[in-house]
Amino acid sequence: MSQKRRNKYTKAFRDAVTERLRNCGDVTALAKEVGVHRTLLYKWRERMETRQKGLPVAGEQRLHGEIHQLKRLLAEKTLEADFFRGALQKIEARRQNKGRSGRKASTTKSGS
Numbered sequence: 001m002s003q004k005r006r007n008k009y010t011k012a013f014r015d016a017v018t019e020r021l022r023n024c025g026d027v028t029a030l031a032k033e034v035g036v037h038r039t040l041l042y043k044w045r046e047r048m049e050t051r052q053k054g055l056p057v058a059g060e061q062r063l064h065g066e067i068h069q070l071k072r073l074l075a076e077k078t079l080e081a082d083f084f085r086g087a088l089q090k091i092e093a094r095r096q097n098k099g100r101s102g103r104k105a106s107t108t109k110s111g112s
Contacts, residue, residue, distance in 0.1 A: 009036070017041065018048045 017034050021041055024030045031038035050060050 014044050015048065018044045021045050 017030070017036065018041070020030060021027065021044075027038050027041060031041055
C-alpha cells in the first residue's frame with residue numbers, strides 16, 4: 001500500500017524562506033541557518049516564481065517538453081524541405097540540359 005508523500009516543511013515556512021532568499025547574498029549561509037539544503041532553496045524559489053507567472057510547475061515542465069518536441073520536428077521538416085528543394089533543382093537542371101540538344105522538338109501531326 002503506497003502512502004502519500006507529505007511535505008516536511010509547511011507552505012508558510014517555504015514562502016518565508018523563499019522571500020528571504022530573494023534579498024540574501026549568501027545562499028549557503030541561509031541554508032545552514034534554516035536547516036535546508038541550498039539546492040532545495042533554489043527549487044522552492046523556482047516553484048514560487050512559476051506560481052507567480054500563473055503556470056503550475058508540472059504544466060511548465062510539460063510545456064518545455066512540448067517546445068523541445070516541436071523544435072525537433074521543425075528541424076526535421078526543415079531538413080526534408082532542403083532535401084526536396086535540392087532534388088527539384090537537380091531535376092530542373094537536367095530538364096533544361098535535355099531541352100538544349102539543338103534539335104527541333106517532336107510534335108504529333110493532327111489528323112486533318
